[in-house]
Amino acid sequence: MLRLQKKMSNKAGLSPGTLVHIGEKKADRVRLSLISYDGARLQEKEIGSVDEVPTERDGKTVTWLNVDGLHDIAAIEAVGRCFGLHPLVMEDIVNTGQRPKAEDHDAYLYLVVRMLSYDVEAHRVVSEQLSVVLGNGYILSFQERRGDVFEPVRERIRKGKGALRKSGADYLAYALLDAVVDHYFVILEHLNARVEDLEEELLGDPSPDTLKAIHAIKKEILAFHRQVWPLRDMMVQLKKGEFVHISKATRLFFQDVSDHTVRALETAESLRDSLNSLQDLYLSILSNRMNAVMKVLTIIATLFIPLTFIAGIYGMNFVHMPELSWKWGYPAVWAVMITVAAGLLVYFKKNRWL
Amino acid sequence: MLRLQKKMSNKAGLSPGTLVHIGEKKADRVRLSLISYDGARLQEKEIGSVDEVPTERDGKTVTWLNVDGLHDIAAIEAVGRCFGLHPLVMEDIVNTGQRPKAEDHDAYLYLVVRMLSYDVEAHRVVSEQLSVVLGNGYILSFQERRGDVFEPVRERIRKGKGALRKSGADYLAYALLDAVVDHYFVILEHLNARVEDLEEELLGDPSPDTLKAIHAIKKEILAFHRQVWPLRDMMVQLKKGEFVHISKATRLFFQDVSDHTVRALETAESLRDSLNSLQDLYLSILSNRMNAVMKVLTIIATLFIPLTFIAGIYGMNFVHMPELSWKWGYPAVWAVMITVAAGLLVYFKKNRWL
Amino acid sequence: MLRLQKKMSNKAGLSPGTLVHIGEKKADRVRLSLISYDGARLQEKEIGSVDEVPTERDGKTVTWLNVDGLHDIAAIEAVGRCFGLHPLVMEDIVNTGQRPKAEDHDAYLYLVVRMLSYDVEAHRVVSEQLSVVLGNGYILSFQERRGDVFEPVRERIRKGKGALRKSGADYLAYALLDAVVDHYFVILEHLNARVEDLEEELLGDPSPDTLKAIHAIKKEILAFHRQVWPLRDMMVQLKKGEFVHISKATRLFFQDVSDHTVRALETAESLRDSLNSLQDLYLSILSNRMNAVMKVLTIIATLFIPLTFIAGIYGMNFVHMPELSWKWGYPAVWAVMITVAAGLLVYFKKNRWL
Amino acid sequence: MLRLQKKMSNKAGLSPGTLVHIGEKKADRVRLSLISYDGARLQEKEIGSVDEVPTERDGKTVTWLNVDGLHDIAAIEAVGRCFGLHPLVMEDIVNTGQRPKAEDHDAYLYLVVRMLSYDVEAHRVVSEQLSVVLGNGYILSFQERRGDVFEPVRERIRKGKGALRKSGADYLAYALLDAVVDHYFVILEHLNARVEDLEEELLGDPSPDTLKAIHAIKKEILAFHRQVWPLRDMMVQLKKGEFVHISKATRLFFQDVSDHTVRALETAESLRDSLNSLQDLYLSILSNRMNAVMKVLTIIATLFIPLTFIAGIYGMNFVHMPELSWKWGYPAVWAVMITVAAGLLVYFKKNRWL
Amino acid sequence: MLRLQKKMSNKAGLSPGTLVHIGEKKADRVRLSLISYDGARLQEKEIGSVDEVPTERDGKTVTWLNVDGLHDIAAIEAVGRCFGLHPLVMEDIVNTGQRPKAEDHDAYLYLVVRMLSYDVEAHRVVSEQLSVVLGNGYILSFQERRGDVFEPVRERIRKGKGALRKSGADYLAYALLDAVVDHYFVILEHLNARVEDLEEELLGDPSPDTLKAIHAIKKEILAFHRQVWPLRDMMVQLKKGEFVHISKATRLFFQDVSDHTVRALETAESLRDSLNSLQDLYLSILSNRMNAVMKVLTIIATLFIPLTFIAGIYGMNFVHMPELSWKWGYPAVWAVMITVAAGLLVYFKKNRWL
């Protein structure tokens, strides 16, 4: 979204379903991890090829195949063929930079969301495309690189507590989306902390770098907002029951994720408003300071320039300058100068410059 | 909302219904207060545990259980179990920072609103999450800390005047929401007073602190607006009759609360517009003042710098400077100076600087 | 609306229908004026109490009871009781500061609008709440103080020309609203005249007071807009036939009032846009002027400061300064000075400062 | 709209249908022009009174009565009576300043649009109200003054080519509206040319008059937009088939006018955006220039003020100033001065001022 | 759109279907290229006249006639007659500058979109109107000049791989629109690169030309946005199945184009926001720099002006100036000067100017 996928143009005009990986190569090898469970049994292993996925489904077992790395087109295509994915879906999976959306393909539901993390060093929101395919008894998840926000979910599966082991694949889909959205608040806390730091810096002792940092963090907040914004509509679809793959019982949980999405967006908007207001304030403070500086300059210059002129007059070397030899000439000049200075000070007072 | 719940991230990825209190611990002990009444009888007491709440409902008695303090997860869970609340509802109750919303859970209606108060010292809007569960003959209300805006409602119950004692639990829910929304106007009066004070200060004798105070009060107004804004949609749902727990007779009263909510929002918007317009005005005034200061400096400098230069010329000590020994040299220099000054003054007049 | 009702907080938490007059006491005594007419007969009188209103309605006579002054709760309550008004309606009548709205209460239609006038001295829009109750054969109108925009309507009733005497109470309601909205254009003409005056002043010879006056008039325009804006929706309800108290024939007339309301709003918006654009222009002009001032200062200072330095050099009193006794020293210094000055002037020309 | 009808207030409170001409008297005499045609015959003449219009309609002949000048209330009323127009329609016809709208009055369709022209001298958009009544077999058109954009339409009627002579009155209504909207692009070309001229001027050699001209042209563009904006909704009504007076075949043509209306609006919006962006750019350029000017001043002043001070020191006339009689005093002072100047220049370089 | 079609006014008031080419003449000769294929056969040739197009359709063969150049009205009219196009469609084809839209004409579907390219030298988005007529078994495409983004599509037809050769004319229409929208991302990459270059320049070493270049690129981005924006609605129509000429299977592909359109728009919006934020940042940096410059000037001037005045005093030539002959006069003056300077430096420190 905000950060344009740079190789997007490579795909222009190609046939739909021509798989070209758009995005940086973020993993060295595609990794397939399989978790398969029902209320009683649980199996978790890394597999070498999609052929190892059991194809028979008993209606109770939930199979979750997670794919890390999208650059190996052949491996991804094998997964797609195995689960009968539409060429356009395959295209979207490898073509990172999709907007969040939910697409109903009868045999399965295709979901794309942005999985975000925060680079604390660079103060940047790092974005990864997460594709989730929710079919009858199985979940496929595709990530650009290893590492995700699903560890607590895997832990809940392993421990078998809560509703997860007793529910279907749609509930697992909820659990994944919930983990993604919950993590947005982690990002927001980082952004918020950064904004507060910069606010303090700007109102305290700002440098040009502070301004650039504010510009940069605003860009991050806008990027966050743009990547989460389409999720709002998608969540409405999910909770309203548009899709048969999501049972009525699970819909209520999507309502909860929907609420959290809206809160995340509103928090981002409020951070952006805060920054805008802060920048306006800073401009006013700058103007104010400039005013103060100008006043000092003006007062000093206005006070001494005329006096210096008078002194200059009597520093002239004309032979015929009667004042120079007057007895009270020098004190008289001092008197004139003090009068002028006093007059100016009164004028400044009147204009509230002092 | 505006103020990000700082511990939100603790919950990321947890199972729904895992109760983790998100928010500051604002009370030392959970307190349960029970009021139960019908047209004839009234009972009001503090109870030690939710087991003391009578579970049989005769269809006429209204039971109001108010809970102050959300940090004691066990106590809250006991209340939830006793009244059969859904895990997601329990989660929202203890996870403060929810957007206002109304959720129909068949057996009861779950309402969340922001109960606001104003810290006059710090000029801050203080926000507390109020959860209201409206069931068949009972009301549960959950607050973050002791102290609320319901004292007039309790007084009306005690005195037995008006419709309250003769009506059902839905009317009590209305009375509570009405008290919350009525109190918004108290907040707005404080904010308005503060805005007027700052307006006076800014147009009179502003300091950099005035600017920061305006920035701060704008933040408060935006926070107010963001916390009340979702209430607008919620009130439309309540007054339109979407929920069976609210009788037709009571809906008209929710229409009234809805009107007041919109008025509160519009007042907040107008305060914000006022501040924005004020800041623009202040920037113009600053520019204007700078202009005035610059003009004075320019006039004085432009007038005297050439004159001082002339004086400097005849302060040089060259041996061969014929003018110095001219008889009318000194008066001639004065004449030249006066001519130059007069010329400049005419030029300034022409440019409307004087 | 814009101007917060200052005593609003007094009502917080009270039972609905508890009548507390919110607003300034704007009349010394409540006055009840009764006009009752049909095609043939006309009666107009001031009455002492609501008991003098004839309660029997023959289906043809239209009874218009106008109440001036809302502070006497007892008198208002008597009227409400006599006509069977709902407690919430009573509350809204005395609680000035309502948004314009239309409420259907089966037995009658309750309308609230803002009746505006313009204080030419203070350049302020003065607002008064007008409540109209349209029942079967009668109209009640409640005003905060004496004086209104209905004199032409009363005149039409008295003269018996036009459709008014031949039509029902709904047509009288239309005539009253039409008079209110027609008067908005009188306000807009005043505001427009004021804006044009200020525009002239700002572009001609502005003072800081001009800026403050523009700020003030913008506030008035925003206040006007906010008070008229909700009328737009209300008029759509009235013209669309949502209410049984308005006959189909009369609806077309409400369409006309609706058109005028929209025009009034758009005129206000265009005045506001004008002011905004004007302020932006003024800021540019200020910057421009500052630039011009700075240039003059810079040219003069840059020209003379180096020359004055040279003169200063040869004003030093060192014993060993060979130049001083050179024969052509003085003319040579002049030559150097003229060269420097000419060089600077060329530089200024090149930079387009001259 | 933008330009408030100044005499609007004269009508406040009057009975609907009381005809008061609101607007400037723009024609000296009302002129009635009649064109009546079918596929075979064509009659075109100026008539003295509306009585000369043939009242019998054969279902094939189209009668177009054009009225120029609205100040003669009696003549307009005669036309209205003859064609059975509703009092509110009559009122709107003479009360110029209506928003564009389409009103279905069963027997006829009443359309109001703004007919615009461009005053090339004053760079102003000149607006005239055009009312069109489309009845069964006839068209009435009312203009404020003589001169319109319909000459090409009349020519097409006279020549009998194209669909016009073979179609009904609804097609003539389309042809008139199409001519009006087509002419908007003529206006836009003038506005565009003016904007481009001013852009060139502003970025080249701007004067305060350039700024005022930009302010003025922005006002014109906003006025254009406001007057065309409501046409958008009206065109949607016309093309969607809401009105029985417009045949299905003709609706497609209104779709075309609708497209052009939207394009005209978007062009106006883009002109406005261009101007705004241009003004922002100009402010930046001004700030930039000011910066450049200030730097020159600061460099010169900062360089010479300390040097002049040093020269001033040794221009003092103290009897006991040992330096003055040193042999190398004068060269030493020069050395000090050159060192100071060089140091400052290095400092300026380091700060990138040079 | 953004760039007003300059000859638009030539058409004002003409009969619909009067073909007047609006736009620059961008090709010297109209060229007709014919591609016709089914799963098995493929024919591709340039034809001299539209009469060479085979008129019989077997329901399987897809015929694509591409027309380059719109200035030869006669040739375009021949095509229109041959395929039975409506006069309004003909008018829109030659009248370049249409908004993107889809019009259902029963026998065919008429689509207009903007085909964009990027002029790398001038940093401008170049726009061409592409009209596509999708009929039963045929596609007509009209371009303003030779050269387009369809080469990959032609290649796919020639190679016979993918779905194109096996699908109908609606799929070819999809392939063309997809190629157009895919190319938008090429434009966006160019715009993005330009924005990043300018950002670097502005924050590094900006010149007034940088500002003008930013103004120019903003205009291009707005132009891009305006030309793509209406495509969004059009795509919704196409994917929702409003048109019978698009089969259900193809609709899913239009959903994909729709997604990409939205992404292109959002990317353009984010580029625009980036530029705006950058300009704001630059203004702040300018203000900051001005402040720094002013401080230096003020410090130097404020420090030396009083000292120079003191030196001026003792440079006066009064006969009676007792200080001049004091033994410690000169050192005393130095002491005074150093005290004054030190006092000022302390004052500056206190005000944080140093």
Ligand SMILES: [Mg+2]
């Ligand atoms: Mg493609």
Ligand SMILES: [Mg+2]
């Ligand atoms: Mg990952």
Ligand SMILES: [Mg+2]
């Ligand atoms: Mg969650």
Ligand SMILES: [Mg+2]
């Ligand atoms: Mg968006």
Ligand SMILES: [Mg+2]
């Ligand atoms: Mg602002």
Ligand SMILES: [Mg+2]
């Ligand atoms: Mg969770």
Ligand SMILES: [Mg+2]
């Ligand atoms: Mg929740």
Ligand SMILES: [Mg+2]
């Ligand atoms: Mg509390």
Ligand SMILES: [Mg+2]
């Ligand atoms: Mg209330």
Ligand SMILES: [Mg+2]
């Ligand atoms: Mg919001």
Ligand SMILES: [Mg+2]
């Ligand atoms: Mg009320």
Ligand SMILES: [Mg+2]
């Ligand atoms: Mg501003």
Ligand SMILES: [Mg+2]
């Ligand atoms: Mg109340």
Ligand SMILES: [Mg+2]
């Ligand atoms: Mg009154």
Ligand SMILES: [Mg+2]
């Ligand atoms: Mg009216």
Ligand SMILES: [Mg+2]
């Ligand atoms: Mg509003």
